[in-house]
Amino acid sequence: MYDYAHMLKKEDVEKLANLSRINISDDEKEQLIVDLDAILGYVDQVQEAAKDAVEQDYGFLENIHLREDSNPHEEGAYTQAILDTAPDTEKGYLKVKKIL
Amino acid sequence: MIIDVENLTIKEAHKKLIDRDFSAVELTRAALKLAKERDGEVDAYLEFFEDSLEQAKFADELIAKGDASMLTGIPIAIKDNILINGKIASAGSKILEGYVSTYNAGVIKKLKERGVVFIGRTNMDEFAMGSSTETSFYKQTKNPHDLTRVPGGSSGGSAVAVAVGVLGSLGSDTGGSIRQPASFCGVVGLKPTYGAVSRSGLMAMASSLDQIGPFAKTVADAEFIFDSIKGSDDMDSTSNPNPEYKKAPEGKLTIGVPYDFIKKEGVDKDVLKNFEDNIEELKKAGHKIKEIKLPNAELSLAAYYIIMPAEASTNLARFDGVRYGLSNNGKDLFDDYAGKRGDGFGVEVRRRILLGAFVLSSGYYDAYYNKANLVREHIKQDYKKAFDEVDVIATPTTPSPAFKIGENTSDPLKMYLADIFTVPINLAGVPAISVPCGAVMREGNELPLGMQFIAPHFGEKILFTVGKVLEEIRRTN
Numbered sequence A: 001m002y003d004y005a006h007m008l009k010k011e012d013v014e015k016l017a018n019l020s021r022i023n024i025s026d027d028e029k030e031q032l033i034v035d036l037d038a039i040l041g042y043v044d045q046v047q048e049a050a051k052d053a054v055e056q057d058y059g060f061l062e063n064i065h066l067r068e069d070s071n072p073h074e075e076g077a078y079t080q081a082i083l084d085t086a087p088d089t090e091k092g093y094l095k096v097k098k099i100l
Numbered sequence B: 001m002i003i004d005v006e007n008l009t010i011k012e013a014h015k016k017l018i019d020r021d022f023s024a025v026e027l028t029r030a031a032l033k034l035a036k037e038r039d040g041e042v043d044a045y046l047e048f049f050e051d052s053l054e055q056a057k058f059a060d061e062l063i064a065k066g067d068a069s070m071l072t073g074i075p076i077a078i079k080d081n082i083l084i085n086g087k088i089a090s091a092g093s094k095i096l097e098g099y100v101s102t103y104n105a106g107v108i109k110k111l112k113e114r115g116v117v118f119i120g121r122t123n124m125d126e127f128a129m130g131s132s133t134e135t136s137f138y139k140q141t142k143n144p145h146d147l148t149r150v151p152g153g154s155s156g157g158s159a160v161a162v163a164v165g166v167l168g169s170l171g172s173d174t175g176g177s178i179r180q181p182a183s184f185c186g187v188v189g190l191k192p193t194y195g196a197v198s199r200s201g202l203m204a205m206a207s208s209l210d211q212i213g214p215f216a217k218t219v220a221d222a223e224f225i226f227d228s229i230k231g232s233d234d235m236d237s238t239s240n241p242n243p244e245y246k247k248a249p250e251g252k253l254t255i256g257v258p259y260d261f262i263k264k265e266g267v268d269k270d271v272l273k274n275f276e277d278n279i280e281e282l283k284k285a286g287h288k289i290k291e292i293k294l295p296n297a298e299l300s301l302a303a304y305y306i307i308m309p310a311e312a313s314t315n316l317a318r319f320d321g322v323r324y325g326l327s328n329n330g331k332d333l334f335d336d337y338a339g340k341r342g343d344g345f346g347v348e349v350r351r352r353i354l355l356g357a358f359v360l361s362s363g364y365y366d367a368y369y370n371k372a373n374l375v376r377e378h379i380k381q382d383y384k385k386a387f388d389e390v391d392v393i394a395t396p397t398t399p400s401p402a403f404k405i406g407e408n409t410s411d412p413l414k415m416y417l418a419d420i421f422t423v424p425i426n427l428a429g430v431p432a433i434s435v436p437c438g439a440v441m442r443e444g445n446e447l448p449l450g451m452q453f454i455a456p457h458f459g460e461k462i463l464f465t466v467g468k469v470l471e472e473i474r475r476t477n
Helices: A010-019 A026-043 A045-049 A079-083 B010-018 B024-042 B052-065 B106-113 B156-163 B179-185 B219-229 B269-284 B297-318 B333-344 B347-360 B366-389 B412-419 B423-428 B460-476
Strands: B045-048 B075-079 B117-122 B168-173 B188-191 B211-216 B254-257 B288-291 B392-396 B432-442 B445-454
Touching (some): A026 B297, A045 B366, B010 B219, B024 B052, B024 B117, B075 B156, B117 B156, B168 B188, B211 B219, B219 B432, B219 B460, B254 B269, B269 B288, B297 B347, B297 B423, B366 B392
Parallel strands (some): B075 B117
Antiparallel strands (some): B045 B117, B168 B211, B188 B432, B392 B445
16 A cells, blocks of 8 residues: 655645646645645545556547548637737737746 | 516427517516526626627527527526637636637537527636635625525536526536536536537536536426537547437336445435435336445545546646736746746645646656546446446435535535545546435525436436436426
8 A cells, every 4th residue: 555645745745836836825835735635645545446457457548539630710810819818918929028 | 578587497488489478588688687686695697798688689580580499599607617709707716817718619609509698607616626616716606595505516606597597507517516516506407428518618627527518497408408519529529429329218217226335424314315215206106226336436536536636737737827817927937827826726726736736746647647547447337337237327416415605615625525426427427417306404494405317428318317207206296
C-alpha cells in the first residue's frame, strides 16, 4: 500500500501552486495541507484495488470520432469577437508583458 | 389571458401554442413574470435575457408558418457554463465576470433553430465544481422547499428555475450535477449517455465525464428536450455520429437493485425506507426486482476525485488571464497569471486544480491517475455484466435529502459524499435519470427525494419508460 497521504508539506503545496500559476495566501496553504491530505487519504483506495493492474487494462481511447481537417471557416471571421474578450490587445494581437 | 406557468408542462404548452390558445410571446411574458417574482426568494438566475420576447416572436412566426416542433416557443433557462453567442457566460466564476460568448454551443444552435426561447442564465457552482451551488462567486441559490437549504449542485439554478415554474432548463452533469439537484428540488433530471449530446460550447470541467442534459417537470418533457438536443456534432469529436439507441422494452421490466452498495453507512434511513417502498410498488405493478452486484461501485468516488481534478486542472489552464477576463496588474507575466488565477478562482476551484496537479505530477501519475483509470474500467465492466441480467438499475439519487446551507462547506470530503450514487454513472458513461419519488419531513418542511434509474449506453428510451411507470405509480397512490 502506498502512503503518500498525510505527508504533504508546505513546500509541496507551494510547488503545486507554482505549477498551477495560482497565488495562494499562507493561511490557505495551511488549510490546503489539511484538505488535500484528507482527500488523498481517501482516494488512496484505488491503489490497493488496482495493485495487480497491467498497462493493457486501461488507457485506450474510445468514442473519438475525428472529422476531416478541411473546409475551414473564412479567415478572420471570428478574430475581432475573440480579441474583444481579452483584457489587453494591440494591432490584432493579444498583449502580454515582455518575457525576456 | 392568465397562463398558469407554474403547472404547465411542455406537452400542454405545445398544444396550446398550436391551437393558438396563447402565443409564444404571451407565454414568455408570463414565464418571465413568474420567474422574476420567485427569484427574489430563490436566486436561481444570474441574468434574465432582454431579448426573450424577440426570441418568442421568431417562435410565433414558425408556428404561423406551420413549422413548429415540440419545443418551439417554449421558454427555458440555460446554465451559466453553456455558450450563447453575444451573451455573458461566467460559469459562476469571478475570472469570467462579464465574459461574452463568441459562438453558440452545439445544443444552443439546435434549440435556436427550433425557436426555443432562452429566458435567462442560471446560477451554478463555480466551473461546476460543487454539490450545493455554494461555490458560485455571484449568489447563493436556495432550495424552494426550504430556503435555509441548498438546491444541490452544481446545476442548482437550473433545477430551481424548473421547480418554481419555467418549463425546462439545461444543465451539465460531470458527477451528478443534474441528477442531484433535480432530486433535491423535486424535478426530473437526465444525464444522457456520454457522446449522445454535443459538448461543443460547454465550458469543460472534466472532458471524459461532462455531459449536457435537461431538467423538466415530467419525464415526457425531459424526453422532448433530450430529443431536441441529441445528435452528433463535428465540433465535438466525442459526440457519437452513429449512436445505436436501444428500443424501449415492451411489457414488464426487470429492475436491478445493488443492495450491497445502497445499504452503506451514511445513507439516511428515511431515504432508504422511501426507496424500498417505491421498489415494493414497482414490484406490485408487476415488474421483476432482481438483486445485482456492482463490486467496484464503492471505489467510484475515489477514482472520480483523481480523474476529475486531473482533467479539470488541465482544462482550466486556459484561463490564463491573457485571452479572457480580468485586467493585467502583476509585476511580470508570471505574476499576471498567478495573480489573476489566485484572485479569479474561488477556494474549491483552487483546491481541485492543485489536487489535479498533484495526481498528474511525475512520480505520482502511475500511483493515482493510472490506477484510477483502471478502477474506472472495472466499474464499466460491472455495469456491463449487470445489464446482461436486467433492463435497468435503480438506486436512490442521493444518500440524503437537501442539506443546510453551510452544513458541508468546511469539509470537502463530506460534500463529495453527496454524489456517491451519481458518480459511478459518469465513470461508466451510461445514462441515468432522477425522477421525483416522494418526500421526507424535516423541521416542518417536505423535502423531495429522487429515484435514480440507470440504463446501458444509449438506453435513454428505457429510462423514459421506467420513469413514466414510476410517475404513474406515484400519481395513482
